Amino acid sequence: MNIIKSISAMITKFWRWITETAWVQPLLIVGGIFAVIFSIPKFTTWFEAMGVNSSNSFYTNYRVSLEGEGREENGTRIMTDADKLTAVIDKWSFTNTQYDSYETYRKNVEADDGLRYGEKFFMVFYKSDCSGCEEAKNGFETLITGWNTSFPIAGSQPFKLYSIQADQTSSNDDTYEIDTDKKAINRYLTYFEAADLWASAAGRLEDAPYRTNASAGMTNYTYIENTDLTNWPVPTIFLIDFTKEAYEAGRPGLSEVLFGVSGSSYFENAQLLANMWNHLDAATASSNPFNAAYKK
Numbered sequence: 001m002n003i004i005k006s007i008s009a010m011i012t013k014f015w016r017w018i019t020e021t022a023w024v025q026p027l028l029i030v031g032g033i034f035a036v037i038f039s040i041p042k043f044t045t046w047f048e049a050m051g052v053n054s055s056n057s058f059y060t061n062y063r064v065s066l067e068g069e070g071r072e073e074n075g076t077r078i079m080t081d082a083d084k085l086t087a088v089i090d091k092w093s094f095t096n097t098q099y100d101s102y103e104t105y106r107k108n109v110e111a112d113d114g115l116r117y118g119e120k121f122f123m124v125f126y127k128s129d130c131s132g133c134e135e136a137k138n139g140f141e142t143l144i145t146g147w148n149t150s151f152p153i154a155g156s157q158p159f160k161l162y163s164i165q166a167d168q169t170s171s172n173d174d175t176y177e178i179d180t181d182k183k184a185i186n187r188y189l190t191y192f193e194a195a196d197l198w199a200s201a202a203g204r205l206e207d208a209p210y211r212t213n214a215s216a217g218m219t220n221y222t223y224i225e226n227t228d229l230t231n232w233p234v235p236t237i238f239l240i241d242f243t244k245e246a247y248e249a250g251r252p253g254l255s256e257v258l259f260g261v262s263g264s265s266y267f268e269n270a271q272l273l274a275n276m277w278n279h280l281d282a283a284t285a286s287s288n289p290f291n292a293a294y295k296k
Contacts, residue, residue: 058137059126059163066168069184070176070191082164082188085123088114089240090197093253094204102247109242120243120277121160125236127167132260133235139261139269150267151274154281155243164188166234186229193227201238205257210279213289213296220259233259237276245280255279256290 064081071078079087092114099105109115122140126133140161143151147159170184180186192198202225210216220233239256246252256276261269279290286295 056128058141059124059133059165062124062161062163063165064162066164066184066188067170068172069170070181070187071172077191080188083191085117085162086188086192086197088117089123089253090192090195092242093197093240094200096247096250096252102244105247105252106242106244115242117162117240118157118160120155120157120239120241121162122273122277123238123240124161124163125166125232125234126163127165127234129167130234135269136235136237136261136273138266139263139273142266142270143273146270151270152278152284153274154278154283157243166232180229183229185232189227189229189232198227199225201254201257204251204254208251208256208290209292209294210256210258210276210290213294216259221257224257235260237261237273239276239279241279243280249280 064085066080066082068078069080069082077083091112092109096105099108124133124136126136144159147153164185166185168184173182173184176182176187189198202221205211205224206218206221211221220236222228223231223233224236235258237258237260238254240253241255242252246255249255256279258272258276261272263269263272275284275288275290278284278288281288281291285291285293288294
């Protein structure tokens with residue numbers, strides 16, 4: 001008890017000295033300011049780790065990884081998770097003209113396990129420091145919460161999303177000599193450029209109703225078409241649709257694209273994404289800018 005009283009007396013005496021000594025107070029104020037300034041990075045890191053002011057944690061839940069991108073073993077490319085997903089999209093997006101009906105097309109896709117990622121889903125390219133990605137995240141979260149309630153959904157498919165982190169580092173990045181190849185995303189994009197995926201996608205999407213109805217500029221489509229490694233747009237949101245409606249519209253697989261979400265609220269962000277998903281819904285065609293029957 002005496003020890004506690006002694007400590008209390010010392011603290012009281014020290015506090016009285018501070019309050020009565022004029023020159024000490026400014027030093028304490030300045031010291032406090034610097035302490036706050038130097039603490040900001042630590043607090044920022046902590047908040048980001050907790051998912052505050054960051055879209056990373058959301059997209060990470062849906063991420064298909066670029067780890068090991070371009071790695072080979074005995075002359076054979078080891079496919080990353082991102083490669084495997086994109087290979088399915090590449091293989092079954094532009095082959096519909098080879099089949100006499102959707103049923104025949106569907107049987108071939110299923111025989112190849114081409115629906116293992118889903119019959120319909122979003123695929124998003126994002127970065128960790130991207131304001132547009134944050135807006136898209138808000139839209140996706142709102143859409144998920146209101147799926148088939150606030151936002152009526154055509155068809156019976158569940159919400160599905162796969163994300164590719166454009167600034168993800170891979171453990172084999174530094175094994176490449178050319179600077180552009182040191183980025184996993186660049187090796188991924190170049191690999192599928194050789195398969196003509198991006199040029200074919202851009203050609204199809206430029207002609208899709210949304211670009212005209214929304215008066216969208218051509219710049220980002222051109223970046224996709226040319227596989228522009230420096231200017232690849234982020235976020236890029238693709239809709240992959242293997243349904244009969246997409247097949248009959250001549251756009252199975254890679255069907256729609258957005259380069260960010262517009263709107264003045266989370267609800268409007270989500271509504272745009274819902275319209276994208278419902279792009280071929282006849283019931284809402286005239287009010288949906290993704291549909292050819294849209295009326296402004």
